[in-house]
Amino acid sequence: MQSGEARTKEWVLEFAPASPRTIDPLMGWTSSRDMHSQVRLEFDTKDEAIDYAQRNGFAYTVFEPQPRQAIIRSYADNFRFGRIGRWTH
Numbered sequence: 001m002q003s004g005e006a007r008t009k010e011w012v013l014e015f016a017p018a019s020p021r022t023i024d025p026l027m028g029w030t031s032s033r034d035m036h037s038q039v040r041l042e043f044d045t046k047d048e049a050i051d052y053a054q055r056n057g058f059a060y061t062v063f064e065p066q067p068r069q070a071i072i073r074s075y076a077d078n079f080r081f082g083r084i085g086r087w088t089h
Contacts, residue, residue, distance in 0.1 A: 005068075011049040013041040013060070 015036035023030055043049040046062065053060040077083070 008065075011043045011046050013043065013049050013053060013058075015039060015058075 015034075017032070017037055018034045019032060021030050021032045041049075041052070043052065050060065050062070
């Protein structure tokens, strides 16, 4: 699987759940009465997200993104001579 970097440069404001999710007895669907659980706001910078939270009186916690390691491999590396590791199939 190849994971790109699209949509990884934005800062996201998500609300913590205010009420637990419940299971509908008739259909079995999971639901919530909390409208904020459906809201996900995206900002270009961390400062914009913090300013928005402060202006609206929201308590917030900032989680810094973890740096990603670039692993560059080609599909042909799976079949090269002298490959380290066992052949699994």
